[in-house]
Amino acid sequence: MFKLSEIQEDALKEAINISIGKAAASLNQMIKEEIFLSVPRVKFAKEKDALGELKLGPEKELSYVSQKFKGTYLDTEAMLLFAETDSLELVKLFLGQHINIEEMSSLEHEAVAEIGNIILNSCMASLANILHDEISGTIPEFVACKAKNIFKMGEKETVEQEILIIFIDFNIKTKEIQGYVILVLDLDSIEVFLNRLLKNLT
Amino acid sequence: MIEPKRILIVDDSAVTRVLIKASLLNFRKDWVIIEASNADEAQKKLETNDVDLISIDYNMPGINGFELLEIVQEKYPEIKVAILTANIQDSFKEKVKSRGVSFLEKPVTDETIEKIIEICLN
Numbered sequence: 389m390f391k392l393s394e395i396q397e398d399a400l401k402e403a404i405n406i407s408i409g410k411a412a413a414s415l416n417q418m419i420k421e422e423i424f425l426s427v428p429r430v431k432f433a434k435e436k437d438a439l440g441e442l443k444l445g446p447e448k449e450l451s452y453v454s455q456k457f458k459g460t461y462l463d464t465e466a467m468l469l470f471a472e473t474d475s476l477e478l479v480k481l482f483l484g485q486h487i488n489i490e491e492m493s494s495l496e497h498e499a500v501a502e503i504g505n506i507i508l509n510s511c512m513a514s515l516a517n518i519l520h521d522e523i524s525g526t527i528p529e530f531v532a533c534k535a536k537n538i539f540k541m542g543e544k545e546t547v548e549q550e551i552l553i554i555f556i557d558f559n560i561k562t563k564e565i566q567g568y569v570i571l572v573l574d575l576d577s578i579e580v581f582l583n584r585l586l587k588n589l590t
Numbered sequence: 591m592i593e594p595k596r597i598l599i600v601d602d603s604a605v606t607r608v609l610i611k612a613s614l615l616n617f618r619k620d621w622v623i624i625e626a627s628n629a630d631e632a633q634k635k636l637e638t639n640d641v642d643l644i645s646i647d648y649n650m651p652g653i654n655g656f657e658l659l660e661i662v663q664e665k666y667p668e669i670k671v672a673i674l675t676a677n678i679q680d681s682f683k684e685k686v687k688s689r690g691v692s693f694l695e696k697p698v699t700d701e702t703i704e705k706i707i708e709i710c711l712n
Contacts, residue, residue, distance in 0.1 A: 414676075414697055418697040482605075483605065491608070495604060501603070505603070505676050506676040509675075514678075517679060517680050522679060523679065527650075
């Protein structure tokens with residue numbers, strides 16, 4: 389079983405803190421509200437067991453945006469996740485002053501996807517800059533599902549595989565909106581990623 | 591009096607197109623905003639419309655924004671171009687700047703819109 393050394397975990401959390409800070413700044417620009425971030429939590433788990441980390445009931449209705457990013461040193465799936473009711477509140481903050489309610493409703497999923505695109509790209513681009521890497525990302529995918537189905541979108545064998553998951557909680561206190569950024573890293577490529585990170589951060 | 595400008599927004603996100611259009615018209619009511627959701631549609635719009643500036647997203651299905659930038663510079667060298675993207679990697683910024691065009695970061699803010707107007711007018 390793969391285990392992070394103290395210095396590897398410290399470097400990983402520092403890099404994620406820097407990257408998510410940039411993403412929070414982008415979200416702040418979009419909605420003009422202060423964003424509070426948690427310390428990143430790093431966890432090795434099977435995908436099917438990862439839900440417990442989110443402290444969400446399995447039947448909770450969620451919206452999430454997912455994008456895959458790949459470079460020389462980095463291979464990850466990044467997700468931005470909200471309770472469905474919170475994502476609608478976020479869309480209102482994002483678009484409220486520009487369009488009317490009817491138009492907003494028809495663009496809700498597109499708006500969440502674009503918020504995800506901006507936040508996830510901001511985060512992953514900052515990480516790529518730390519790595520001095522060039523990464524490419526897929527088109528953001530919007531998914532609405534129950535919490536219990538988040539990590540069951542892939543094949544059965546993927547769900548059984550152990551992966552490194554990084555969770556960052558963020559909230560917008562004045563609006564009681566809470567969300568999560570989740571990064572899923574494949575263990576096959578983690579050594580290369582961590583070695584590069586340590587080289588560039590220390 | 592400044593002649594109204596014609597701007598082509600190329601972005602697969604309808605939300606971003608709505609935001610840019612609404613914000614631009616807020617600043618410049620008489621400007622003409624043309625929209626395209628991908629590079630192919632953008633090329634068709636360029637064949638049938640006079641355009642002063644084209645704002646291009648990078649990450650789109652099919653031909654990406656950088657490839658479209660190369661096509662536009664080759665076929666329409668007189669059109670001003672801005673890349674407007676969430677892909678803020680240093681390496682990508684350098685690639686864009688090496689083509690002599692402006693790099694604008696998402697999210698779209700009033701400063702972004704002012705910058706688009708400035709590029710268009712200069």
